[in-house]
Amino acid sequence: MIIAKTDRLVIRNWRETDRDLAYEINSDEAVMEFYPFRRNRAEADAFFDRVRSMIAETGLGLYVLELKESGEAIGYCGLMRTDHLEPFVPAGTIEIGWRLVARQWGKGLVTEAAGTLLAYGFGKLGLNQIVSFAVHNNIRSTAVMERIGMHRVEGSDFDHPSVPDTHPHLRRHVLYRLAAEEWRSAQ
Numbered sequence: 001m002i003i004a005k006t007d008r009l010v011i012r013n014w015r016e017t018d019r020d021l022a023y024e025i026n027s028d029e030a031v032m033e034f035y036p037f038r039r040n041r042a043e044a045d046a047f048f049d050r051v052r053s054m055i056a057e058t059g060l061g062l063y064v065l066e067l068k069e070s071g072e073a074i075g076y077c078g079l080m081r082t083d084h085l086e087p088f089v090p091a092g093t094i095e096i097g098w099r100l101v102a103r104q105w106g107k108g109l110v111t112e113a114a115g116t117l118l119a120y121g122f123g124k125l126g127l128n129q130i131v132s133f134a135v136h137n138n139i140r141s142t143a144v145m146e147r148i149g150m151h152r153v154e155g156s157d158f159d160h161p162s163v164p165d166t167h168p169h170l171r172r173h174v175l176y177r178l179a180a181e182e183w184r185s186a187q
């Protein structure tokens with residue numbers, strides 16, 4: 001299932017051959033710096049199965065980014081329901097998120113994918129708003145949010161309820177948002 005194409009990327013559902021990618025982006029120390037867990041091979045396989053079925057069944061989820069030039073799968077960027085962050089984010093709000101193999105950082109690839117997925121979300125899916133959130137000092141991620149036109153919702157920082165006591169430095173999160181009308185007027 002292909003969701004969209006950009007100049008350099010195909011945005012699509014996961015294929016059986018993407019299992020190594022799922023493991024890499026769930027276990028690499030640089031990629032996982034702002035997460036309180038690492039997934040082993042079996043856990044990464046379970047993640048792969050979960051995201052692939054979610055996309056097949058709902059059309060939403062963490063889509064694979066594939067480089068057009070080489071066919072290499074390099075990470076994910078996706079749209080999905082946020083149902084676990086009440087009262088900070090209302091259940092059913094659509095979130096945009098991303099994770100890229102470290103060797104592909106610094107090329108604007110996630111900005112390119114995310115910009116296209118905003119158009120997909122506001123256009124084809126008719127969403128009213130899209131949010132994103134990150135650990136407060138995950139500057140690479142908040143920079144993507146800012147590059148695609150999202151803005152920080154002042155007064156909406158929150159402590160992520162799933163972050164365990166072992167990782168207090170990963171608890172504080174910032175929330176970004178873009179409304180459909182803001183996105184349209186910027187086009």
Ligand SMILES: CC(C)(COP(=O)(O)OP(=O)(O)OC[C@H]1O[C@@H](n2cnc3c(N)ncnc32)[C@H](O)[C@@H]1OP(=O)(O)O)[C@@H](O)C(=O)NCCC(=O)NCCS
Pocket residue numbers: 030031032033034097098099100101104105106107108109110111112133134135138140141143144147
């Ligand atoms: C967050 C993450 C996806 C950002 O990746 P990224 O490559 O920095 O993001 P972009 O695709 O927007 O690329 C921007 C960088 O490419 C550069 N760039 C080059 N060409 C560009 C272009 N055409 N357009 C935009 N930026 C471009 C920018 O200058 C910027 O570089 P800089 O960081 O040195 O300033 C990546 O760091 C990552 O996977 N982190 C780990 C997982 C994670 O934390 N996910 C978010 C959880 S909330």
